[in-house]
Amino acid sequence: MYEEDDFIDLSGIQHFSFCRRQWALIHIEQQWVENERTIDGSILHENAHNECFFESRSGSLVVRGMRVHSVELGISGICDVVEFLQSPNGVEIIGRKGKWIAFPVEYKRGADKENDADRLQVCCQLMCLEEMLGFNSDxxxxxxxxxxxxxxxxxxxxxxxxxxxMILEMHELLSRGYTPKVRFSNSCNACSLKQICLPKIEGGKSALEYVKAMLSKEDVI
Ligand code: SF4
Incomplete structure (x- = not known):
């Protein structure tokens, strides 16, 4: 069981499965570079979140921007959308009649991928919902x-x-503050952090040192 202070952001698992180093640059070294894709993705998420939005139709409930967590896994995050459907296999919800089962719905900018990055994020959301609400789903x-x-x-x-x-490995890297070394792959071409990651290889500096050096150069100019 994890304390709340030790929770890690569940959405990081998509970065982690894409490249462990990318995850560490973002979540350990706090580096982030916006590009067209990430900006588009953020706008899509903002639209989906519209926090506190709650919609009720016959036999279904839709909640946007629902905060979820798991003390067992030590993760927390926000589900873009959670849909609740009435089901005899579900659980009771205060203020609602009948039993309900919940499905996380994640919004992504692009198209379906061969790798599991997006599916892992949804898997984490569902495991959080199961723990919080006490139901099982697949x-x-x-x-x-x-x-x-x-x-x-x-x-x-x-x-x-x-x-x-992966979550265990993320906790372990975070507790050590360790950023994995570069492993070149096809992923590097599509990586939003390659401008930060690659100078580190060339200069042998940490990404943070590199950014500080760049900023101080700009100050001089
Ligand atoms: S450039 Fe390549 S090694 Fe560096 S963070 Fe991106 S995917 Fe990982």
Missing amino acids: TGFIYYGETRHRSLVSVDENLRTKARE
């Missing part, structure tokens, strides 16, 4: 803005195990 969704398609995520035991192992 389903989440991702809405892809580019294709305007809602993709089903099967949260099976393989995906859960992968997510749990």
Whole structure:
């Protein structure tokens, strides 16, 4: 069981599965570079979040920007959308009749990917919801803005195990404050942090040192 102060951001698992170093640069060294993709993604998330929005239709509830956490995994974050549907396998909700089951829906800018990055994030959201509300499910969704398609995520035991192992590794790296070394891959071409990551290789400095050096140069100019 983790204390709240030790929770890590569950959305980081998408960075971690893409590249452990990218995750560490963002979540340990607090580096971040906005590019067209990340800005578009942020706008999509802002639209989806619209925090405290709550919509009720017959047999379903939709909550946007719902905060979730797991003390067992030591993670927390925000679900873009959580849909509650009435189900005999669900749980009671205060102020609502019947039993309900919840599905996280994550909004992404691009299209469905072959890798598990997005699915791992939804898996973490679902595991949080299960722990908080006391139900079991195997389903989440991702809405892809580019294709305007809602993709089903099967949260099976393989995906859960992968997510749990990655979260453990993230906690371990964070507690050591360790940023993994560069491993060149095709991912580097599409990486929003390559401008920060690559100078570190060339100069042998930490990303933070590199940024400070760049800022001090600008001051002189
Ligand atoms: S440039 Fe490559 S090694 Fe560096 S953070 Fe990005 S994906 Fe990882």
